[in-house]
Structure formats: C-alpha cells, structure tokens
Amino acid sequence: MQGQITLSKKEKHYQFLYLILMLFAAIIFLGILFLKGFESPFSDEDVISIQSLEEKAKFDQKQKFTFKLLDSTFSQIDRLKDEAPQPFVENNIMNGINDVANQLANDNTTDIRKDAYPQIAKFYKMYFDDKKVISSKTENIKSFEKQFEECSIGFKEKKSQLFQRETALKARTQ
Template sequence: MQGQITLSKKERHYQFLYLIVMLLAAIIFLGIIFLKGFESPFSDEDIVSVQSLEEKAKFDQKQKLSFKTLDSTFSMINKLTDETPQAFAENNIMYGINDVINYFQNGENISDIRKEAYPQIAKFYKMYFNDKKIISSKTENIKSFEKQFQECSIGFKEKKSQLFQRETALKSRTP
C-alpha cells in the first residue's frame, strides 16, 4: 500500500498562488512573443486627433473670412424693393451667390462636414433673390394693370358722357 501525500491547507494556498503566477507569466511571455510585430490601433490616435483639430482650425479661419461675403450678399438681396433690380445689382448678387457656392471648393482639401452648408446657403440666397424678382415683376404688372384700368375708366367715362350728351340731344330734337 502506498501512502497518500496530503497537503495542508497552507500548502494548497501556496500551490494555487504558484499556479496563478505561472499562468500570468506564461500569458505575458506568449503575449510578448505573438504581439511583438502587431501594430497598435491606438498609436495613430493622437496624430489623427491633432490633424482633426488643425483642420477644424483651418475651417474656422476660412469661415471667418466668408462672413463678409455672406453678409454682403444677403444684405444686397434684402435691400431689393418691389422694383426691378438694376442689372449691375443683379450681377453683384449673382457673383456673391457663386462665391458662396464655391467658397470651400477651391483647392483646399478640407473634410469638415460644415462646409456642406455653404451650397445650401447659396441655394437659399438664390431662392430668396428669385422670390424678390418675382415680387418686383408682379408689382410692375399690378402697376401696369392699374394704369390700364385708369385709362380704361377715363375712356369709359368719356364715352358715357358722350352717350349722355347724344341722348339729351336726341330728346331735345323730338317734340
């Protein structure tokens, strides 16, 4: 009969800790061997975030320069009254709208999503300008129709007075 080797409680705790330490050492050793050539996904994160911040700063600088064009174009459109705009004013407004459309499409490669708002702003300006032109043409038509109405009513009153005079002349002839 063989004698069984029994471990005391303290020895079992030491054996358990020894196995845990050996497992951790094996994991670290194998991790170093297998992951040595592996490129970390976090290594470029700082570079990407710095580039993103630089691009946002570039966009902000260019956006500050665009405010003058945006404001002047809008004020030119807003100043239009219900009269037909002058040709030079219309050309200036169209140049301003085209400048707004092309503001972030010239050369610079900015990938900020906010630049997509500029063509939309230009579409709004164009729509607003077309609305102002429609209002001016309708106002001119109304003025033209009012003038024609006044001329017509003057002619109608003259014809009415002529008919009245003829009727009175005919009544005075008949005994």
C-alpha cells in the same frame, strides 16, 4: 478486465480549474504570437486628434473671411424692394452667390461645415429669384392699375358722350 478510474469531486474541480488555466495560457500565447507585428490603432489617436483640431482652427480662420461675403450678398438681396434690380446690381448679386457656392469647394479639409456653403448659395439664389418674381408681379399690378384707370376714364367719357347724345336726341324729338 480493466478497472474503471473514477475521480473524486475535489479532483474534478482541480481538473476543471487546470483546463481553464491552460485555455487562458493558450489564448495569451497565441495572442502574443499573432498580434506581435500589428500596430495599435490607439497609438496614433493623439496625433489624429491634434491634426483634426488644427484643421478645424484653419477652417475657422477661412470661415471668418467668408462671413463678410455672406453678409454682403444677403444684404444686397435683402435691399431689393418692389422694383426690378438694375443689371449691374443683379450681376453683383449673382457673382456673390457664385462666390459663396465656390468659397471652400477646392479646399481639402474634411470638415463637414464646408458642405453648408453650396446650400447657403442655393438659399440665396432662391431668395433672389423670389425677390425678382415679387418685383415683376408688382410691376404687372402697377401696369394693370394704370390700364384700369385709363379704361375707367375712357368709360366715363364714353358714358358722358352717350348721355349727351341721348339728351340731344330727346331734344330733337320733342
């Protein structure tokens, strides 16, 4: 018969501590072994941040030139009042809207601000269409007012003619 070997509490604590140290040593050894060939994702962080800042600066320079186009197109649309725009003015506005939409479309920047230009162009197009609707409705209102005045004048003339006929008939019958 074999005697059973028991460990004291102190020996159990040392054994546990030994196993934990062996586990950490194995993790460190395997980590070094497997991760030795990989590049750190943080090593290029400075280069990437510098490139993104340069890209944003280039985009800001390009954006300065587009402000004039945005302002001129908006002011052309805003100047339209109740009358229909002349064909050359309408053509200039449509060219301006298309220029705004295509301003940075072929640019290879990853800046998300370039996605705003097609949206601005859609807004300008809607604003221009609203101005044209207002002008056509204003022209219709003026036309209806003119027709109403002509009808009112014609109605008054017919009314006076009927009154004269009635008075003439009453004068004959008396």
